[in-house]
Amino acid sequence: MTTDVHQLDDGAWISVNDSREVNVSDLWLLAKSDFCDCAPTDFLAEGFVETGIDPPNIQAKIAGRCITCGTEGVTNWLTVGRVIEPESGEFYGVVQDSVHIPEK
Amino acid sequence: MPTKVENWKDEVYGNEIRDHLMTFAEEGWDAIPEDEHDAWFERFKWWGLYHQRSGQESYFMMRIGTPNGVIEPGQLDVIAEVADKYARGPVDNPEFGDAYCDWTTRQSIQLHWIKIEDIPEIFDMLESVGLSTQQACGDSWRNIVGCPVAGKDTHEHIDAWPVAEDLHDTFKGDDDYANLPRKWKVSVTGCDQGCGQGDINDLAFEPAEKDGELGFNVRVGGGLARKEPRFARDIDVWVPTDRVDDMSAGMSALFREYGDREDRFNARIKFLMDEWGPEKMRSVLQEEFVDFELPSAGEDMRDQYTYNAGDNEHGDHVGVYEQPDGNYYVGLNVLVGRMGVDDVYELADLADEYGSGEVRLTQRQNIIVTDVDSDRLDAFLDEPLLEDYSPDPHPFMRGSIACTGTEFCSLSIVETKNRQVRYARWLTDNVSLPEGVEDFHIHLSGCTASCAQPQIADISLRGMKTRKDGEPVEAFDIGLGGGLGENPLFADWVEMRVAADEVPGYIDNLLDAFEAKRDGDETFRDFVADRDEATLQDLADPEETSYDDPYLGNTKMTWYPYAEDTDMQSSPAPTDADDQPLPSDD
Numbered sequence: 001m002t003t004d005v006h007q008l009d010d011g012a013w014i015s016v017n018d019s020r021e022v023n024v025s026d027l028w029l030l031a032k033s034d035f036c037d038c039a040p041t042d043f044l045a046e047g048f049v050e051t052g053i054d055p056p057n058i059q060a061k062i063a064g065r066c067i068t069c070g071t072e073g074v075t076n077w078l079t080v081g082r083v084i085e086p087e088s089g090e091f092y093g094v095v096q097d098s099v100h101i102p103e104k
Numbered sequence: 105m106p107t108k109v110e111n112w113k114d115e116v117y118g119n120e121i122r123d124h125l126m127t128f129a130e131e132g133w134d135a136i137p138e139d140e141h142d143a144w145f146e147r148f149k150w151w152g153l154y155h156q157r158s159g160q161e162s163y164f165m166m167r168i169g170t171p172n173g174v175i176e177p178g179q180l181d182v183i184a185e186v187a188d189k190y191a192r193g194p195v196d197n198p199e200f201g202d203a204y205c206d207w208t209t210r211q212s213i214q215l216h217w218i219k220i221e222d223i224p225e226i227f228d229m230l231e232s233v234g235l236s237t238q239q240a241c242g243d244s245w246r247n248i249v250g251c252p253v254a255g256k257d258t259h260e261h262i263d264a265w266p267v268a269e270d271l272h273d274t275f276k277g278d279d280d281y282a283n284l285p286r287k288w289k290v291s292v293t294g295c296d297q298g299c300g301q302g303d304i305n306d307l308a309f310e311p312a313e314k315d316g317e318l319g320f321n322v323r324v325g326g327g328l329a330r331k332e333p334r335f336a337r338d339i340d341v342w343v344p345t346d347r348v349d350d351m352s353a354g355m356s357a358l359f360r361e362y363g364d365r366e367d368r369f370n371a372r373i374k375f376l377m378d379e380w381g382p383e384k385m386r387s388v389l390q391e392e393f394v395d396f397e398l399p400s401a402g403e404d405m406r407d408q409y410t411y412n413a414g415d416n417e418h419g420d421h422v423g424v425y426e427q428p429d430g431n432y433y434v435g436l437n438v439l440v441g442r443m444g445v446d447d448v449y450e451l452a453d454l455a456d457e458y459g460s461g462e463v464r465l466t467q468r469q470n471i472i473v474t475d476v477d478s479d480r481l482d483a484f485l486d487e488p489l490l491e492d493y494s495p496d497p498h499p500f501m502r503g504s505i506a507c508t509g510t511e512f513c514s515l516s517i518v519e520t521k522n523r524q525v526r527y528a529r530w531l532t533d534n535v536s537l538p539e540g541v542e543d544f545h546i547h548l549s550g551c552t553a554s555c556a557q558p559q560i561a562d563i564s565l566r567g568m569k570t571r572k573d574g575e576p577v578e579a580f581d582i583g584l585g586g587g588l589g590e591n592p593l594f595a596d597w598v599e600m601r602v603a604a605d606e607v608p609g610y611i612d613n614l615l616d617a618f619e620a621k622r623d624g625d626e627t628f629r630d631f632v633a634d635r636d637e638a639t640l641q642d643l644a645d646p647e648e649t650s651y652d653d654p655y656l657g658n659t660k661m662t663w664y665p666y667a668e669d670t671d672m673q674s675s676p677a678p679t680d681a682d683d684q685p686l687p688s689d690d
Contacts, residue, residue: 001644006108012514018141025517025660027576044569067570070600
């Protein structure tokens with residue numbers, strides 16, 4: 001089965017195989033990111049701009065803000081979860097408030 | 105490459121969605137194929153149904169579009185009946201009870217907790233009195249807004265209600281304009297006060313005179329969403345009343361053909377206006393989309409605009425006003441636009457008893473009872489219901505607007521309506537407004553979509569997060585000094601990431617500073633405009649006060665913020681037609 005991923009409702013959430021899996025309004029801790037000078041970046045997800053797949057990873061670029069320094073922008077690709085077995089299509093989300101490293 | 109949404113729209117969109125909707129309604133929630141949920145929920149919007157947020161699967165928000173906010177005699181009672189019978193969720197709202205109606209900033213009606221199985225009966229009830237959910241959401245002509253007292257206003261130059269009604273009748277259901285790249289918001293104003301809020305619409309008709317004839321100047325490309333606010337721009341066109349349809353057809357066809365279908369974030373016509381500018385917009389319209397010579401703009405009335413202009417003259421339509429026919433309209437304040445269903449029934453009865461039965465919705469989430477006989481005005485004003493929905497409310501009550509928020513909305517970052525109710529009550533009880541300030545707008549929006557129109561308020565609140573004692577809490581960015589009028593201004597964002605429980609203290613401190621430093625009777629808007637951002641930031645600090653905020657944690661993590669057990673796993677959704685949980689696939 002092909003894994004189907006997209007953002008909907010003005011970037012409010014990410015759908016994986018027609019199931020709402022990742023929502024805006026969570027805080028993500030980003031390490032080694034170019035987003036701002038904070039270490040780590042305490043990033044509020046305000047909208048999903050783009051989604052992608054790098055099997056088994058489900059990825060997204062997220063618009064939002066560092067709530068420590070106020071820098072606004074869009075992240076590089078972040079892994080938001082995984083679909084390990086495309087046949088089942090089951091999605092395993094990452095834990096947002098653990099540390100994440102965006103792709104360069 | 106067209107977006108997935110465009111591909112779904114190519115397959116099924118517009119009027120034909122209704123047949124599918126009725127089939128799903130008959131067969132039940134489970135009949136919607138799981139691997140087609142996203143496509144169908146996107147399509148259902150065209151018929152006014154918006155799937156509620158995560159944790160509330162199988163429940164829908166339903167929007168009823170009432171052009172110009174006009175609710176004709178007999179309609180309000182049916183709206184109450186629909187809410188009473190079908191808009192009841194599994195848990196009560198602590199401020200508003202178990203069934204309620206929301207009056208929106210676009211003069212529409214929103215109901216929540218709607219089940220798809222009930223749609224046929226709901227549509228039958230609504231349509232029996234001429235109401236519809238058609239195109240209330242989705243990528244097409246949305247509800248047409250305007251001066252809510254069009255036809256009943258002493259400041260009026262053109263009765264804009266028949267114009268708006270004709271646009272509604274012409275473009276709702278017309279397949280040629282059913283599938284646009286994105287939403288299409290239209291405003292018609294006939295008065296000299298600017299209360300149609302044309303400046304923040306995709307297409308705006310504003311009163312203007314040309315060669316001694318009254319008609320409309322045309323503006324294009326306004327909108328507030330996504331931190332990309334734009335005021336509509338003058339395209340140097342005037343049209344007589346009988347050309348409004350042709351002009352609208354041409355403009356929305358231009359949007360249909362040239363709007364961006366490859367990037368929904370870039371699809372609104374404001375971005376095409378950015379790219380083209382008003383001169384090219386006009387020339388493409390003339391050359392490709394209308395078959396008559398477009399007259400240049402006439403003399404407008406913008407220098408007379410007082411609506412939300414910052415000077416206390418005409419902030420909204422709340423209050424008692426004489427109509428040209430000698431009757432009165434009475435604008436009632438509805439705090440954050442939400443009204444319990446028993447109150448809606450009672451208001452419908454009062455409108456019948458004292459007026460013509462007609463009521464109208466404003467763009468400030470309030471409701472107006474029209475056609476009140478002058479002999480019975482005092483008796484109407486003595487009705488007990490008006491103690492809760494006052495025509496003479498405290499300015500903090502009158503000026504409070506809030507969007508739907510995390511209670512139901514996927515995009516919102518924070519809780520909104522119940523919080524704004526608590527803000528307004530606390531401010532009323534604890535904060536004095538400087539002398540002469542009788543109109544003060546505080547608009548609270550849960551996210552950047554700006555459904556509460558925060559950028560055009562005295563104080564703009566936009567949902568955010570911050571940390572307090574290391575813990576994430578709901579917060580707001582705070583903007584100051586926005587408004588409409590002849591020279592509209594967007595709010596200047598000056599105080600960022602203020603914890604929600606410190607917002608009332610900030611407003612208190614800010615108003616103290618305003619009172620101490622204002623120049624005579626300087627208005628708040630002028631006070632803000634006269635100061636640079638750094639000075640504004642130094643005016644006041646956020647502060648904890650006696651205000652208590654029960655929604656400080658992450659309400660979006662709950663399945664419903666006011667449930668006894670808010671854990672997402674405790675959600676009953678999805679449910680069947682009788683609100684009973686459906687078996688999980690797990």
